[in-house]
Amino acid sequence: MNKFIEMILKHSALMVIILLLITGFFTYQIVDKAYLETNLDEYMPQDHPAFVLSDKYEKLFNISDAIVVAVENNEGIYNYNTLNKIKIITNELAKLEQIKTDEVRSIANADNIVGSDFGLEIKKFFTKIPESGTELTTLKKDIEKNEMVYGRVVAKNHQVALISAELVEGKIDRLELYHHVQELLKDIDGPEKIYIAGQPVVEGTLASLMPADMQKMVPLIIILIVILLLLIFRSIKSTFLTLAVVLFSTIWAFGLMSFLGIPIYAVSTMIPVMLIALGVADGIHLLSHLHEKIKNDLAISKIAAIKDMLRELWKPVVMTSVTTAVGFISLLTSEVYPIKYFGLFTAFGVLSAMIFSLIFIPAGMNLLGLPGIKRKSNTKKQDSKLFFSFTDWVLKYKKLIIVGSILLVIVGMIGMQRVWISSSLLSKFEKDEEIIKANNFINEHFGGTTNLNIVISSDEKDALKNPIYLQDIWELQTELEKLDKVGDSFALTDYLMRIDKVMNEDEGDIKKIPDSQELVAQYLLLYSMSGDPENLDKVIDYDYSKVNLRLNLKSDNASLIKDVINRVENFKDKSSLNELKIDYAGSAYTNMIFADLILEGQIKSLLLSLLIVTILLTLLFKSLSAGLLGGIPIAITAIVNFGVMGFLDVSLNTTTALISSIAVGMGIDYSIHLLSKYRSLGQTGVTPLTAARKTMQHSGRAIAFNAIVVIAGFMVLIFSSFPPNRELGYLVSLSMFSSFVLTLTLVVALIDKYKPKFIFMKKNYKLKNKKSNLD
């Protein structure tokens, strides 16, 4: 290590230049290659069986997410201008390159299957926009009579019409598309109100809001940290160097990400906040030590002071950085790629911050000169007193503290029961967000903006032409539609019943599924002769062995989707469908599986990081009790975190899932500092009280500084306009506060109560004493 220190001091300028060059390279990578991923499908683990299957069915049935535009006219849509607008929007959307040209649907191009005097007709509702009163009245009647359109394409109050435009396959920037659509609709004025919604819009907005919010938040956090650092150091040089560490490590993390061609996911935008809050810790440690040293010895040479700083602190800095990195690396157990990458690159950033702290700070200090420090004031004596009396209080009430902690765990566990997983993207927005208003509006007038696809399949060709199955599928549709928040459903049965009705119009108004396979087959053939057979490809496959039942939902919450799936499975067991296989597909379904994976990954990575951190501590102090003592405050913090989430009704989602890993990674630093100090004092043979008091005075102080900076940094997020960032802000602050308090109370109380050997074993002294006795 000494060689290393010498080298830094000898070649300071070179070191700084090398670090700056690497930083420059990474900056170039960011500018050149960084891009924001706005397609949520890219967030999912593509090789997970549920996603593979969903993907297969999405391809088979041409299922793709659609942008939905609603046109509202309070006077009703049956007038030339409104209908013309609907037609124009339909045509314009079809021209967008991100949209499938022939998959833009509205009343302007919908098929109307009707029975006429002479037979069956499949025609458009209108080709030329109707103008006369009679034409408009006829149109209204036509729509009312066709349940494939009424309430689906035109609202039942006749004031809203829907236009849905499906996205082409492949990489599409959702946000860019949303802007295109907004741009396109901007020019349309008149009494009509326009609403834009749909999964791509939600994803695009979401993916953009978080980074946009971070862009506002990060400067605020930096300003706050600068103020705090100036208050702590009272030195511009020290503040500058510490700040450089966190900024450069952020650039390295994003630079490496861009260099490897990994896109910026919404969660990745939290990396700067993490690194700012975490990276300052090393700087604070090193530089407070340096300041302390200079205060005690104003005559100390620059080189000597820097050497002392590195020699004394390189170990704790490396140790705490590595344990923090481990906390983040444990996120690699998640199957969710953005979380994996978040963990990986934050860990890389933490380690870069360590390198900067150990090289850039000393080298920079060497080049810039030591910070100007005034003579020691007597404030230190005052806080010594404070720390001493706090220690005495802790030791006096240690039983109370232990019991209190146990109670905290119990309460936390009760709260934990109430934690719910949310895969809902919509719940991440403020209630007055444009997309939420549009979404609610469309849900109010139509089936719902969230689609769940239920795929019913057989191994045999032609099996799904069997009327027994079709009848049960129809009954399943009816049963599901009774559920709250389930809008409507659409399947092959809807076509068959419509055709059957039209073909039998001379026999009265009967609504039924055709009663033989032959009739089903012949209706389908008939439809392919007069209608657009591609429409059928969305509801039945080429071999007639799989059907796709689409359910429109008014919520994208996992609990609703689970509820629907339960109903389907129950229905299956008591119907002919039990001879068939039922699978699910579409973004609502994959989002739900995604949420489950997040929970699973969260628990895995939390347990793993707790385990690794306990093992690391055990190895470090060569004592299992050290490992356990360090692990306890973190474990309790995790429980408190989940408990609070439960009580405050905060859902577990992609953002909040990260919190406990952060808490473990950072909380362990407090334990390491406390235990090392405690041990070094305990082994000198001082009384337990003195050991506790001195530990509290030295480490307690550093821990408090650290906690204040990190908590303050995250508290800034409470002012975020993006709800998940707010949750992140106060939950991380709470976790940090919890592990900070628990470390200084519970751990100290436990050490004092049980006097673990690794702290109080005065091995060296005993040996020395024995020797002297023998002499």
Place this chain on the structure above:
Amino acid sequence: MRKKSVLLIVVVFTFLMASGFNGIVTSIVNAEEAKISGKEIMERVYNRDEGDGRASTLKMVLINKHGSQRVRKIRQFNKSFDNVEKKIMFFLSPQDVRGTSFMNWSYQDGRNDSQWIYLPALRKVKRISAENKSDYFMGSDFTYDDMGDRKLEEDKHQLLRKEEIDGEIFYVVESIPVKEDYIYSKTISWVLKDKWIGLKKEFYDQQGNLLKELKVNEYQEVDGILTIIKSEMENLQNSHRTQIILSDIKYNPGLDANKFTERNMKLGL
């Protein structure tokens, strides 16, 4: 006026035709050879002899992008009457549509086609109507127009070049719709010189991108008339293909008006 004729598939696929006056025409062609226009080439193709009615069996294979197939076998008859071209087709397979029949009358005087369908499972003959001749027929890659309904004068034809492929000379003719807003912005046909049969055709979408390609894989003379036996249309944008194979072809089978009636649709073959 539109024709929605399945029977014309053949004609269409072929575009073909020698006129009835083979000998005379040949000499004229030779004389005009040097300066034959795109329009004249397409006229020759359009006006080739198709006999006085025809009976044939059609196998239609639809192949989607996943490689799944739908195979239909149809026995079909067609014949021109005074003012109307009549076609009738009976489904032989798949089993569950066997006996389904379809009839189309296409009038020369500009009236809309009349179409009927008989569904044996419903035991009813119904008239049907589809609005657009650009619609794809029965889920195939052929529109009614592609199958021969499109009139010569609906496009402007221009001879682009002559091309030699495998030792045979082809006229390459570009046809651009007179009216805008048609599903194709243009088509390009490869017409075999002297035989006036189209063996390849490219269809371009409204944006000018290649949409579909029609290839004739086998043709032969039946009852003295050049007839396309195997052809395949591929939609290059959605990877859907349709293969058509004709067999049991007989020209001038002696059909009369009774063959083309609702009653006969019910009776079947």
